[in-house]
Amino acid sequence: MNSQVLFLESLIERIRSRKRPPPEPIEAVIARWGRIKRESKAVEEVLPLPSPVQGPSPEPSPIPQRAPIEAPPSSPLSLAFEEKAPPPALLHSHEKAKARFEPKWEIAEPEAVEIVSTERPPLTFGELLRRSLSLRPKGA
Amino acid sequence: MLTRGGRRVLVVSEESMRSLVRLAIKSGDLNAIRRLGRAIGQEVLASLGEDPNQLPPHALVDHFAGLWALFGWGLIEIENWGDALVMRVEGSPSLDENQLGLAALLGGSVSALASLEVAAVPVGSNRFLLLAPEVADTVLEWSKKGYSLPAILDRLAPAPFPKSKEDA
Numbered sequence: 304m305n306s307q308v309l310f311l312e313s314l315i316e317r318i319r320s321r322k323r324p325p326p327e328p329i330e331a332v333i334a335r336w337g338r339i340k341r342e343s344k345a346v347e348e349v350l351p352l353p354s355p356v357q358g359p360s361p362e363p364s365p366i367p368q369r370a371p372i373e374a375p376p377s378s379p380l381s382l383a384f385e386e387k388a389p390p391p392a393l394l395h396s397h398e399k400a401k402a403r404f405e406p407k408w409e410i411a412e413p414e415a416v417e418i419v420s421t422e423r424p425p426l427t428f429g430e431l432l433r434r435s436l437s438l439r440p441k442g443a
Numbered sequence: 444m445l446t447r448g449g450r451r452v453l454v455v456s457e458e459s460m461r462s463l464v465r466l467a468i469k470s471g472d473l474n475a476i477r478r479l480g481r482a483i484g485q486e487v488l489a490s491l492g493e494d495p496n497q498l499p500p501h502a503l504v505d506h507f508a509g510l511w512a513l514f515g516w517g518l519i520e521i522e523n524w525g526d527a528l529v530m531r532v533e534g535s536p537s538l539d540e541n542q543l544g545l546a547a548l549l550g551g552s553v554s555a556l557a558s559l560e561v562a563a564v565p566v567g568s569n570r571f572l573l574l575a576p577e578v579a580d581t582v583l584e585w586s587k588k589g590y591s592l593p594a595i596l597d598r599l600a601p602a603p604f605p606k607s608k609e610d611a
Contacts, residue, residue, distance in 0.1 A: 428503045429496025432557050435528035436575045438599040440582075 448489045450482070452514075457536040464544030473547040480551025486510055487556060495556045500528075507556065516548065524592065526601050528573045530563065541587070546571055566592045 426434075446452055455463075467473050487507050488495065495503045500521055508519040517535030521528065530549060538544035542565040549571050550563035562579035563571040566586045572595070574582055585595050 425499055427497050428500040429494075429557060431500050431523065431528050432496070432553070432559065432561070432573060434526045434601065435573045436559065436561065437601045438526060438574060438596075439578055439602040441598055441600045 446486055448486065450486070460536065461538050461544075464538040467547075468539055468543055473543065476544055476547035477551035477554070480548040480553075481555040482551075483510060483514060483516075483548070484552035484555025487552070496558075503556070504530075507552070511552070516545075522570070524596055527596055527599070529566075529592070530571045530573065532569050532571065535569075541565060542569075542571075566590075566595055568592075 464476060467475055484507075487510050490510065491503075491506055500523070504519060504521040511517070511519050515536070516532070518533045520531045520533070522531055523529070530553075532545060532549065535545055546563045546565045550561055550573075553561045553563065553573060560576050562574050562576040564574055564579050564582045564586060566572045566582070570592060572582060572592070578599075582595060582599075585598065590598075
């Protein structure tokens with residue numbers, strides 16, 4: 304029991320005997336906090352935050368908006384920057400869309416074609432006989 | 444005996460007919476035999492009832508062969524040798540050695556059928572070449588010399604045929 308008491312007393316004494324850092328003087332503390340306040344003021348000047356007392360305002364965009372890129376009018380790229388949104392009426396009108404994609408040509412009605420056979424019809428007896436009667440001795 | 448057209452027909456034996464043909468050949472006039480052939484052709488025309496020149500050759504010859512066989516002259520077939528029209532007669536009575544009697548009979552029949560003057564020239568193997576009368580003698584000479592049908596046809600060539608009265 305006594306040994307335990309002695310151990311605790313010696314431990315307390317060792318803790319007490321440790322060196323502590325000297326307390327910071329109050330002037331130094333005030334000066335440090337003043338510098339922090341000045342730096343925060345400089346940030347407010349770069350990004351002006353809306354004041355809550357000014358009433359409802361549009362949601363602030365976290366990313367600063369850029370001005371739209373514009374090509375010089377003389378540049379051939381100027382066409383690429385033009386807005387080419389189709390007319391809304393055409394987008395939402397089924398009839399107009401149908402008329403847009405339907406072919407302009409029409410399938411003509413098939414015309415009656417007379418099929419003429421190139422095959423020679425068989426000769427009649429009269430034609431065959433005439434050919435035979437036309438035979439003459441060669442050189443005559 | 445009468446035909447369907449009312450024409451009288453005599454039945455003559457083969458031997459009697461042979462004597463008549465030989466006599467005609469000896470006298471050099473086969474017109475009587477041709478007239479007999481014309482009579483057969485007219486019988487064919489009367490039973491046909493349409494223009495034989497507009498019929499397919501085999502359709503006409505089938506009809507013609509029926510009457511030809513009925514009168515006892517054998518079986519007729521038609522052959523087409525290039526431009527030449529050839530008739531083959533099988534089973535006919537033997538009238539003369541050169542078959543001139545049968546040729547006159549056949550020529551007369553075809554002439555009546557086609558309304559044209561046609562000469563049938565015997566060219567061997569019971570075949571008769573249908574030709575214009577003006578070339579018949581020349582071709583008959585070739586045939587007597589022993590020329591075959593292809594050899595005879597090789598010596599012939601088509602010439603412009605004069606238009607008939609129907610075409611004019």
